[in-house]
Amino acid sequence: MIKIALDAMGGDFGVPVTVPAAVEAVRVNGGLELILVGDETQVQTELKRLGAANEARLSVRHTTQTVGMDEAPAQALRMKKDSSMRVCVNMVKSGEANACVSAGNTGALMATAKYVLKTLPGIDRPAICARIPAVKGHTYMLDLGANLDCSAEQLLQFAVMGSVLVAATEHKPQPKVGVLNVGQEDIKGNDQVKGAAKLLDGSGLNYIGFVEGNDVFLSDVDVVVCDGFAGNVALKTMEGASKTIAHFLREEFSRNWMTSISAAFAMPVLKALRQRIDPRKYNGASFLGLTGIVVKSHGSSDAVALRNAIEVARLEVEEDIPRRIDSQLEASLSARRTA
Amino acid sequence: MIKIALDAMGGDFGVPVTVPAAVEAVRVNGGLELILVGDETQVQTELKRLGAANEARLSVRHTTQTVGMDEAPAQALRMKKDSSMRVCVNMVKSGEANACVSAGNTGALMATAKYVLKTLPGIDRPAICARIPAVKGHTYMLDLGANLDCSAEQLLQFAVMGSVLVAATEHKPQPKVGVLNVGQEDIKGNDQVKGAAKLLDGSGLNYIGFVEGNDVFLSDVDVVVCDGFAGNVALKTMEGASKTIAHFLREEFSRNWMTSISAAFAMPVLKALRQRIDPRKYNGASFLGLTGIVVKSHGSSDAVALRNAIEVARLEVEEDIPRRIDSQLEASLSARRTA
Secondary structure, three states: OEEEEEEOOOOOOOHHHHHHHHHHHHHHOOOEEEEEEEOHHHHHHHHHHOOOOOOOOEEEEEOOEOOOOOOOHHHHHHHOOOEHHHHHHHHHHHOOOOEEEEOOOHHHHHHHHHHHHOEOOOOOOOEEEEEEEEOOEEEEEEOOOOOOOOOHHHHHHHHHHHHHHHHHHOOOOOOEEEEEOOOOOOOOOOHHHHHHHHHHOOOOOEEEEEEOOOHHHHOOOOEEEOOHHHHHHHHHHHHHHHHHHHHHHHHHHOOOHHHHHHHHHHHHHHHHHHHHOOHHHHOOEEEEOEOOEEEEOOOOOOHHHHHHHHHHHHHHHHOOHHHHHHHHHHHHHHHHHHO | OEEEEEEOOOOOOOHHHHHHHHHHHHHHOOOEEEEEEEOHHHHHHHHHHOOOOOOOOEEEEEOOEOOOOOOOHHHHHHHOOOEHHHHHHHHHHHOOOOEEEEOOOHHHHHHHHHHHHOEOOOOOOOEEEEEEEEOOEEEEEEOOOOOOOOOHHHHHHHHHHHHHHHHHHOOOOOOEEEEEOOOOOOOOOOHHHHHHHHHHOOOOOEEEEEEOOOHHHHOOOOEEEOOHHHHHHHHHHHHHHHHHHHHHHHHHHOOOHHHHHHHHHHHHHHHHHHHHOOHHHHOOEEEEOEOOEEEEOOOOOOHHHHHHHHHHHHHHHHOOHHHHHHHHHHHHHHHHHHO
């Protein structure tokens, strides 16, 4: 049985989204147990409404505080010791849960996770990793915003973490790792990416060299490592670009009666396209490099999206990702010492 | 009459693209004169083939060298003093041309332009600026790859340059300027963007604060400033994202006979969408901050794309962009001194 603590108060909607997602998740997966962490009255009311008050694999842990979506991380860490978010992370630390999932304030969750769980030996700072839809399927990218300035050593650590995650969860023994840069030639780039390239040569990872922003989608790279500034810019740029294309498509289809008729004909295709790039399918960013498993769900997640984040956490528990990162890091460092 | 020197040998295709683009450009615009810089025999042969050998507003300047697309910028600068690219830039310096356009090697063009033309007083380094399609029309973004690490002062200079370009060419008196960041809150970001935000407050520019990757497309910001690393990543990410969506759309429309029929119905709409985000329409990146006007056309440009780059250069000559940047920079610096 895999036990996951779910921050029932997190995200833009809280209980009306988190509780239905939890109910559905345990109904779909018989090997999953969820602990709903938050205001007991609110959670129980919602459980009753859904006819799930007696579901054996759902329990409630009462907490008295919540972390606001715009609250400063330091403030949350200091003042919100009984928040749903903090208690979730504490439960991972104590072993009461195998992982936790929260749709709450990203900065506060990262600060709490680092403070409570600590990083693995050899990891300077955790990174945020997510899947990106790509022509070949998808690509994993990290860091997406936790570390704005990264040293070459940190980029190497990200490469190890991403590589382990893809090898374990996608069953690809040697994932292709690339470093995000402004060109593919060795002479291109800033000191950090050039340094990371040197460290990655002979790290034992399947390092394929520098990749550019378009390669995230169009090449066969599996793991793209970058500092959190570039990663966050890339993530939000792709979101903006796809929304813009969707907007243009809508405008063109509603231009006149003829285009409106063609829209009706094209509806099944447009629906299939929407499903294919549905951000909810890609919800669930992993905080990698910690001693425990913490997954961040998008703040505006609905129940479908949140269930995907729960599934990300479940898979990481099943594959014991923190332990695997720990041993791969050891292997990569000793490979470099030998080289 | 506006005179533009065109690097006839530049780009992936050279003369078969550059000469037809030049012929069409002068035919469409009676106030434009183009100097085709490159191998005279090749250019004249192409001109004859197009029946344009006697076109009064097209002249040829013979050069003996070309800069390779992968040639190291330093090598091009030192060894290719009679290259089509170098002579184009020289002609801007001497005043024989009001601007130059090249589809050649970006690094070599930037190095040559900086060396020959120099930057304006108060500008540390030139930046690459281009238009990006957006929901509201388009957004200008700089730097797109010339300066990987940028100080707060450089970001301010980019803001001045972009603001001047948009004010003059789009006839917007107070363009909205944003600094690209990983969040909109003041506490977010690295030292450079925080420093730039401080400098921009009270610069006299219409500074609207931090913007994120999606805001480039979805908000009403006119000018987005960033370091060349983030800018290049954003530019290539949007390219990759839109190609991926186009790929998915093609796949979904060709899934079975029913979707193929709906594709036929949707064809006019898909064509309109393609035209709307056609990268050729957005071709022509400006090297801003130099004493003269240099426009870079994409290496793979066809004649249509190259004509758009020529039009970008023409407009910048008409609006006297370098002089305007010079005076706005002075005004912004003195506004800050007063503030």
